[in-house]
Structures are given as structure tokens and as C-alpha cells.
Amino acid sequence: MSTDDARDTPGENEVYCRECGEIIRENAEICPECGVRQRSPSSGFDNDAGIAAVASLLIPGAGQIYLGHLGRGLLFLFGSFVAGLLSVFLVGIPFLLAIWVYGIYDAYHLAENPERAE
Ligand SMILES: [Zn+2]
Structure with missing residues (x-):
């Protein structure tokens, strides 16, 4: 052996x-x-939730798209894009941060509870 x-x-x-x-x-x-x-397949960092959260950290919406929720991912991507444009005038910065952080949170919990997205 x-x-x-x-x-x-x-x-x-x-x-x-x-x-x-x-x-x-x-x-x-x-x-x-x-x-x-x-490692347990349903816990720990190296699973879909972790990957989705990291993906959303790098690109807003990427985690949702990774999980197969294309429309939801594009919504986050578009929302952060608009907020990014508004950030030129500074007012968008809080929105950008909020969408970004919520996107990470959402992707993580979407992986843990896929039925939440329906
Ligand atoms: Zn072994």
C-alpha cells in the first residue's frame, strides 16, 4: 500500500x-x-460559499454568477457600476461600498442557502 x-x-x-x-x-x-x-464538503473556507464570497470581493456580482445566478450577478455588477460612476461626484461612494459588501454577503449566503434566491 x-x-x-x-x-x-x-x-x-x-x-x-x-x-x-x-x-x-x-x-x-x-x-x-x-x-x-x-474537510467537510459543506463547511470551511474552501467551498462554494468561500469561492463565491471571494469572487464577489474581486468583482461585484461575480460570486452570484459563479453560483449560476446570472441575472442577480449582473444586477450587482450593474449597480456597482452605476455607483462607481456616481463616485466621481463622491456621492456614490457609500452606495458603491454598500452594494459591494452586500454582494459579498449575498453571494456567501446564496451558496449556503440556494433556495433563498427563488
Ligand atoms: Zn490519507
Whole structure:
């Protein structure tokens, strides 16, 4: 088991075990090889919610689009664009920040509760 024989790269639904590097199922909670618990698929930073939040941090609406809510994402993108234009006259800055922060919050919770978007 511990021999370094020809190890393939992980397949579509496979990942490396964080502990021993063995190729295991992506949604496996515990590595069958070393018994170390992997990150839980529904919590932790490295999941859809984290990715969506970071995406929204970089580009307003990107997190929503990443999650498949194109219209919602474009709304945030358009809203922040308008607020960005208004920021030229300074009055838009609070709006821009508000839309931006709310977009990050929204993307994060959208990932956690997808039914909220309906
Ligand atoms: Zn392992």
C-alpha cells in the first residue's frame, strides 16, 4: 500500500488526501487509506460559499454568477457600476461600498442557502 507505484493524477471526482496524498473520492469525509478526516464538503473556507464570497470581493456580482445566478450577478455588477460612476461626484461612494459588501454577503449566503434566491 505504501509503495510509490505509478500514481495517476486525480480523476474528475477525485482529490488527493490532505494527509497522505492518496487519491480518494472528492466527497469522501475520511481517507480510507490513512483514516484522516478531510474537510467537510459543506463547511470551511474552501467551498462554494468561500469561492463565491471571494469572487464577489474581486468583482461585484461575480460570486452570484459563479453560483449560476446570472441575472442577480449582473444586477450587482450593474449597480456597482452605476455607483462607481456616481463616485466621481463622491456621492456614490457609500452606495458603491454598500452594494459591494452586500454582494459579498449575498453571494456567501446564496451558496449556503440556494433556495433563498427563488
Ligand atoms: Zn490519507
